[in-house]
Amino acid sequence: MIIAIDGPTASGKGAIAKRVADHYGLKRLDTGAPHRAVALAGRSV
Numbered sequence: 001m002i003i004a005i006d007g008p009t010a011s012g013k014g015a016i017a018k019r020v021a022d023h024y025g026l027k028r029l030d031t032g033a034p035h036r037a038v039a040l041a042g043r044s045v
Helices: 013-024 033-043
Strands: none
Touching: none
């Protein structure tokens, strides 16, 4: 089963995703983490 949660920044997507994954015993993939890492790395250049 794949569930996608989309929405604007700081709308609670991560919190909802964690609750849904925990409730259904699913794995959760935070696809925003790589984007934040790249942005952070780009700031220090």
